[in-house]
Every structure is written in structure tokens, then in C-alpha cells.
Amino acid sequence: xxxxxxxxxxxxxxxxxxxxxxxxxxxxxxxxxxxxxxxxxxxxxxxxxxxxxxxxxxxxxxxxxxxxxxxxxxxxxxxxxxxxxxxxxxxxxxxxxxxxxxxxxxxxxxxxxxxxxxxxxxxxxxxxxxxxxxxxxxxxxxxxxxxxxxxxxxxxxxxxxxxxxxxxxxxxxxxxxxxxxxxxxxxxxxxxxxxxxxxxxxxxxxxxxxxxxxxxxxxxxxxxxxxxxxxxxxxxxxxxxxxxxxxxxxxxxxxxxxxxxxxxxxxxxxxxxxxxxxxxxxxxxxxxxxxxxxxxxxxxxxxxxxxxxxxx
Amino acid sequence: xxxxxxxxxxxxxxxxxxxxxxxxxxxxxxxxxxxxxxxxxxxxxxxxxxxxxxxxxxxxxxxxxxxxxxxxxxxxxxxxxxxxxxxxxxxxxxxxxxxxxxxxxxxxxxxxxxxxxxxxxxxxxxxxxxxxxxxxxxxxxxxxxxxxxxxxxxxxxxxxxxxxxxxxxxxxxxxxxxxxxxxxxxxxxxxxxxxxxxxxxxxxxxxxxxxxxxxxxxxxxxxxxxxxxxxxxxxxxxxxxxxxxxxxxxxxxxxxxxxxxxxxxxxxxxxxxxxxxxxxxxxxxxxxxxxxxxxxxxxxxxxxxxxxxxxxxxxxxxx
Numbered sequence: 084x085x086x087x088x089x090x091x092x093x094x095x096x097x098x099x100x101x102x103x104x105x106x107x108x109x110x111x112x113x114x115x116x117x118x119x120x121x122x123x124x125x126x127x128x129x130x131x132x133x134x135x136x137x138x139x140x141x142x143x144x145x146x147x148x149x150x151x152x153x154x155x156x157x158x159x160x161x162x163x164x165x166x167x168x169x170x171x172x173x174x175x176x177x178x179x180x181x182x183x184x185x186x187x188x189x190x191x192x193x194x195x196x197x198x199x200x201x202x203x204x205x206x207x208x209x210x211x212x213x214x215x216x217x218x219x220x221x222x223x224x225x226x227x228x229x230x231x232x233x234x235x236x237x238x239x240x241x242x243x244x245x246x247x248x249x250x251x252x253x254x255x256x257x258x259x260x261x262x263x264x265x266x267x268x269x270x271x272x273x274x275x276x277x278x279x280x281x282x283x284x285x286x287x288x289x290x291x292x293x294x295x296x297x298x299x300x301x302x303x304x305x306x307x308x309x310x311x312x313x314x315x316x317x318x319x320x321x322x323x324x325x326x327x328x329x330x331x332x333x334x335x336x337x338x339x340x341x342x343x344x345x346x347x348x349x350x351x352x353x354x355x356x357x358x359x360x361x362x363x364x365x366x367x368x369x370x371x372x373x374x375x376x377x378x379x380x381x382x383x384x385x386x387x388x389x390x391x392x393x394x395x
Numbered sequence: 396x397x398x399x400x401x402x403x404x405x406x407x408x409x410x411x412x413x414x415x416x417x418x419x420x421x422x423x424x425x426x427x428x429x430x431x432x433x434x435x436x437x438x439x440x441x442x443x444x445x446x447x448x449x450x451x452x453x454x455x456x457x458x459x460x461x462x463x464x465x466x467x468x469x470x471x472x473x474x475x476x477x478x479x480x481x482x483x484x485x486x487x488x489x490x491x492x493x494x495x496x497x498x499x500x501x502x503x504x505x506x507x508x509x510x511x512x513x514x515x516x517x518x519x520x521x522x523x524x525x526x527x528x529x530x531x532x533x534x535x536x537x538x539x540x541x542x543x544x545x546x547x548x549x550x551x552x553x554x555x556x557x558x559x560x561x562x563x564x565x566x567x568x569x570x571x572x573x574x575x576x577x578x579x580x581x582x583x584x585x586x587x588x589x590x591x592x593x594x595x596x597x598x599x600x601x602x603x604x605x606x607x608x609x610x611x612x613x614x615x616x617x618x619x620x621x622x623x624x625x626x627x628x629x630x631x632x633x634x635x636x637x638x639x640x641x642x643x644x645x646x647x648x649x650x651x652x653x654x655x656x657x658x659x660x661x662x663x664x665x666x667x668x669x670x671x672x673x674x675x676x677x678x679x680x681x682x683x684x685x686x687x688x689x690x691x692x693x694x695x696x697x698x699x700x701x702x703x704x705x706x707x708x709x710x711x712x713x714x
Binding site for chain 1: 651
């Protein structure tokens with residue numbers, strides 16, 4: 084029976100030979116090992132849209148840092164002769180209704196908006212991580228109570244809370260930071276808690292523990308990279324929202340108020356003048372949209388780059 | 396199921412009480428006296444009566460109890476800046492305006508968004524897909540503040556002069572009519588819905604397409620159309636439903652900016668001006684009312700999912 088089968092398929096026992104079984108290099112790495120961050124950076128670099136937005140962002144940040152100092156125009160000094168001018172080689176974006184150079188003012192506004200957004204993001208990250216970490220660490224009743232608090236804070240539309248806080252604390256930079264951070268940390272805290280709880284129950288952490296890895300090693304090798312990826316993503320998506328909320332509050336007259344300069348103030352001043360001098364509205368609008376767009380597109384790229392499950 | 400609903404209902408009431416309490420004490424901490432400019436020229440006796448009318452002569456705790464009692468019997472307080480206007484009279488006058496704006500935005504935005512999402516998912520990888528997705532990212536990045544201002548500029552004579560850019564239909568035309576006034580505000584608001592729902596439905600459809608039951612349907616020889624409408628779409632609507640309460644919140648607060656830009660006499664414009672003039676009782680009443688509206692919407696959608704999706708019902712029953 085066996086012979087017939089062999090003959091039918093055209094193979095004879097002589098056709099096969101033992102070449103040996105050499106397992107010596109089976110556990111050697113086929114490729115050089117790269118860390119999570121190298122891998123993420125490699126994937127981000129392959130994404131042209133994300134890289135372009137990164138370059139745009141760097142340019143925007145440099146402009147916001149340098150332009151208000153470098154142009155030499157005073158931010159506040161009124162020049163009655165040169166008011167409401169259109170864009171020219173002297174005033175790149177023209178001047179506003181009080182004759183102040185709009186190019187300088189728009190970049191100063193962008194600087195303020197960026198500083199506010201980044202400061203809020205840092206506050207949000209610190210509070211969110213601490214809160215989420217405590218929730219995940221203690222669990223049980225502490226976790227329950229802290230979760231209820233988050234549910235209550237998030238059950239009010241956040242703009243409402245922002246407005247109330249601005250009303251209580253008055254207008255100013257510190258008040259604005261508090262008002263904007265008071266609801267946003269909840270999202271981070273929830274995510275960090277979920278991430279830590281999920282990691283604690285995952286098989287690979289169990290495997291690492293079984294292999295005798297110390298808690299320190301588990302925290303450094305598994306907890307931080309996983310959480311940091313999620314955290315960075317969370318923060319990257321929040322920055323444009325902060326910029327938007329800040330300009331929105333200022334536009335409603337409840338954020339930073341004139342003479343303070345922010346993109347929201349400039350927009351609101353631009354709306355008053357837009358019928359006759361549209362450049363005063365369009366210039367700050369374009370800068371605002373470019374900043375938000377760049378952050379959003381970079382955030383999209385980061386989402387793909389930082390997801391450990393996509394790692395190949 | 397019933398037990399879950401009742402539990403959720405009481406949790407909702409408790410949340411509202413906590414929100415009202417927190418708002419009350421927050422506002423009690425507002426520096427300054429809301430009556431100080433009004434009472435400046437009054438005699439001592441008149442002043443006393445005025446403070447007594449708004450209960451400001453009592454201590455914080457006593458005021459708190461009175462306010463909370465008021466909330467339970469539906470008395471949300473009276474305006475300090477405009478005597479005679481109560482939270483309810485304002486609701487009667489302004490709520491329809493905001494509601495129409497919100498409903499128009501959401502109806503158009505979500506319908507168009509879902510339509511584009513279906514196209515993007517069905518034509519995955521073609522130019523149609525790329526165009527739709529790129530446009531939706533672009534649209535989501537333009538804050539509706541900027542979008543509204545630019546639209547207003549374009550249509551107020553900057554480029555063309557065919558639509559009114561300020562105001563809102565009133566009187567008989569409150570709900571139907573005066574459409575030309577509503578076009579620009581609606582357009583401003585609906586783009587963010589279009590953008591988010593397009594992306595949401597596309598992702599969720601592509602998730603569902605890879606499920607086993609779709610493969611089963613294919614192997615049964617069902618037509619593509621039948622698979623999409625019977626199996627894929629129904630299941631991919633679940634995450635869309637989950638997003639609806641978020642949209643309602645977005646609608647309430649997003650309209651604040653739109654109402655300010657187009658000078659629409661709705662709740663948002665009134666609330667912001669009340670905040671600016673430190674009209675404490677109105678701010679308190681409206682904060683509680685807006686939060687209540689939002690929480691009730693979330694509550695209803697939560698209960699509705701359990702009807703729509705049996706998988707959630709099982710989880711809900713276990714709670």
C-alpha cells in the first residue's frame with residue numbers, strides 16, 4: 084500500500100536525505116533589536132503628512148518665539164497715522180484699528196495661545212497620571228469613589244465649567260489655566276487607570292513576573308512605555324482643543340482680555356473690522372487654523388506610530 | 396433591566412444635586428456683590444429690601460437651603476440684572492431658538508456625515524475615500540469659531556452679498572420660515588458633525604466587515620447590497636449611537652460661539668452675557684438646567700442602547 088502511494092507520487096525513498104537538524108542559532112535575533120521609541124520614530128518618519136506637520140509646528144514655534152521680539156514694533160504703542168493698513172512690505176499683515184503691527188501681534192497671540200495650551204497639557208498630564216495611578220493602585224472603594232467624582236465632573240458640558248471658573252477666578256492667565264484644566268484631567272486619569280489595570284492583568288506581565296523580573300524592571304520595561312505612548316497621544320490630541328477653547332473663551336470676552344493679546348482677542352477685534360479691513364480677521368484665522376491643523380495631523384501620525392500593537 | 400433603569404435614574408438625580416451644590420458654592424465665592432452697582436443710589440431702607448428680595452441678606456448656608464428647595468419645586472431663580480425675568484421666562488423665549496439651531500445642525504451634519512462615511516468605507520482605497528477623509532480632517536481642524544467668522548465675512552459682502560449674516564427668525568417664523576437666516580449658522584455648526592461622523596462610521600464599518608458573520612453572509616451568497624444593509628450597517632451604528640450624547644453636549648456648548656458670531660438671541664448668548672454681568676442667580680439656574688438637559692439625554696440614550704444592542708443589556712443586567 085505504501086509502496087503504491089510512493090510510486091504514484093513519483094518520489095522514491097532515495098529522493099530524500101537527512102540534512103541534519105542544527106538548532107544552534109534558533110534563538111538568535113534575526114534583526115537587531117530596537118527599542119519602542121526607535122521603532123515609533125521610524126514609523127513616524129515614514130509618514131509624510133506627520134513629518135510635514137512636525138516641520139510646520141517647529142517653524143510655528145520658532146516664529147512665535149522670535150517674531151514678537153525681532154520685528155521691533157511695539158505691541159501696544161498706538162500709531163494714529165498708520166491705522167487699518169493693508170498688508171505691505173513694512174507691515175506684513177497690515178496694521179489694526181489702532182495702528183499696531185498685526186504681524187507682531189498675531190505671533191505674540193500665537194505665542195500666548197501655545198504657552199497656555201502647553202502649560203495646560205502639562206498640568207493635565209501630571210494630575211491625570213497621579214489620579215489615575217492612585218485609582219489603579221488602591222482599587223476597591225477608593226477607586227469607586229474617585230471614579231464617581233470623575234463621572235460627575237464629566238457630566239457637565241466642559242465649556243460651562245470653564246465659563247463658571249473664569250467668572251469665579253476673574254480674567255487672567257492663572258485663572259485661565261485653572262479653568263481649562265479643571266475638567267480635562269479626567270480623560271487622562273481614566274485612560275491611565277485603564278491602561279495600568281489592563282497591564283496588570285496581561286499575560287506578558289505575568290510571564291515577566293514568573294521569569295523573576297523585579298517590579299522595577301516591569302515598571303521600566305512594560306508599564307512606562309505602554310502608558311507613555313497612550314499619554315503622549317492623549318496630550319497631542321488635547322493641545323489643539325486647548326488652543327481652540329482658549330481662543331473661544333477670549334472671543335466670548337471671558338478669557339484673556341485686552342490689552343492682553345491672544346488669538347481669540349485678535350479674532351474678536353478682527354470681526355469688528357472685517358467688512359472694511361478683512362486682513363485683520365483673515366491673518367489671525369490662518370495662523371490659528373495652521374497651528375490646530377498641524378497638531379491634529381501630527382496627532383494622527385502619532386496614533387499610528389505609538390500603537391505597540393502595530394509594531395512589526 | 397428595570398432595576399438598572401431605576402438605579403441609573405437615582406444616580407442621575409444625585410449627580411444633579413451634587414452639580415447644583417458645587418455650582419452654588421462656587422458662585423458664592425465670586426468676589427464682589429452683584430447688587431452693588433444697582434444699590435448705589437438707593438436709600439438704606441430700599442437697599443435692605445432689595446437685598447432681602449434676592450435673599451442676599453441671609454447667610455450662605457440658609458441661602459443654599461432656600462435655593463435647593465426652589466430647585467425641587469421648579470423655581471430656578473430670577474435675574475438680578477433684568478428684574479422680572481426668571482429662568483423659565485427666558486427658557487420660553489430663548490430655548491426654541493437654540494433648539495432649532497441645534498436640531499438643524501445635528502440633522503444635516505449627522506445625515507451627511509453618515510452618508511459620506513458609507514461611501515468612504517465602500518470605496519475604501521479609492522480617490523473618493525481619500526478625498527472624503529482628507530476633507531474631514533481638514534474640517535475638524537477648523538474651529539467653528541473661525542469657520543463662522545469666515546463664512547460671515549464671505550457672505551456679508553466680502554465676496555458675495557446674498558444671505559443675511561446676522562439675526563434669527565422670530566415670532567411666527569420661530570420654527571418654520573426665515574430659512575435664509577438659518578443657513579450660515581447651521582452650515583457653521585454642521586461641519587464638525589460631518590467630519591466626526593464620517594470618520595466614525597468608516598472605522599466602525601471596516602471593523603464590522605472583518606467579522607465572521609459577514610463572511611458567513613458572503614458564503615451564503617447574499618448580494619453585496621444586502622450584506623451591507625442587513626449586516627454591516629446595523630452593527631456599525633452601535634458606536635455611532637455611543638457618540639450621540641457627546642454630540643448633544645457639543646451642540647449645546649458649540650452653539651455658544653455660533654450664537655455670539657451671528658448674534659442669535661438664544662440661550663448661549665444670554666448665558667455668556669449673564670456670566671459677564673455677574674447675574675449670579677441666572678447663571679446658577681441655567682448651569683443646573685443645561686447640565687440637567689445633558690444628563691437626561693445621556694440617560695435616555697443609555698437606556699435606548701440596551702434596547703438596541705442585546706450585548707449591552709446582558710452587561711447592564713449584571714450590574
